[in-house]
Amino acid sequence: MNGKSIKEITEYLLNVHFWSDEYDESEEERRQTVEQLMRDYPWNDIFNEWNLYLRTKCPASDDVINFMNLFFAYEGYKQIIPDPIGFSAYLYYRLGDRVKESEAQTMADSIVIPVLQHAGLLSKYDTCCAPESDPRIIAAVEALKNESKQ
């Protein structure tokens, strides 16, 4: 990828507002960049950078929602996530009550349900569950909240 690191490519892919003209104008280029990235690097290495971006460069809940929009557009939800509960819980932890809002809820469901299905933690018929009410997710969110208090 022209000598660029995963970190540099991640910055390009995720440092854009999903609903912007900038994204629309570069959408095809971004799609090809993701495809090439997936060919050139192991998914776990890519995910680690994307996850790091989420945790270090998304200070506001709006940034988390934007991350989810992009993660979905780049088809990250189709991949096997190393720690599916941890990743999902982090999204809900950061969203807080905003998970009740239309866009946040739709995107969280759109990512978390397939992620948990791929990990064998939900069946293909669990399409209308509310993952934020799953006891495993609730426990992991509580752990994150306790961690942040220390």
Add this chain to the structure above:
Amino acid sequence: MGSGVSRSYSGTGGGSQPYANTYSVVSKEMKNDKEDPDIYSPSSGYFHNPNATTLDQALGDDERVYSNGNKAHGKMTYVMDENNNIIFGKRENPNNAAKRAPHPTLIGGKDPKVQCAGMITFDKGRIVSVNNDSGHYRPASKSLDKVYEALNKFQKAHSNAFSPNYKGDR
């Protein structure tokens, strides 16, 4: 057990229902829903999802598919009703923000029947894929043929509404 192809079927097994022209809600799910006033009312049945819309109605002037005023993005529930309409919508439950609106609410009523049901995936207003993942209806995969036929017809008239990644069959 056994429905033939000429009438609705509502089975109770853990997998998909045998192929039928139309399907009722799987009895186990209906039983659970009848105990949940946020989903089912004794007088009117399943509430009607206020986000439900047909693909035709959801098409914008830019030939992209819209949901709640924005280009549709993410996975949403869909059904194909008895009149071949593809109806989809976000899963927000207006009665309880902590719950979701299951597939039958896309039509509403006491025994909403469908030809197929599952999840439809959108990428910023363009259709990417459909499947038959519905826990409430569990349609046989053969029922997807009708959905693909309808989508392929829709694509001929509105190609901009489809992602370059859309595949018109399994």
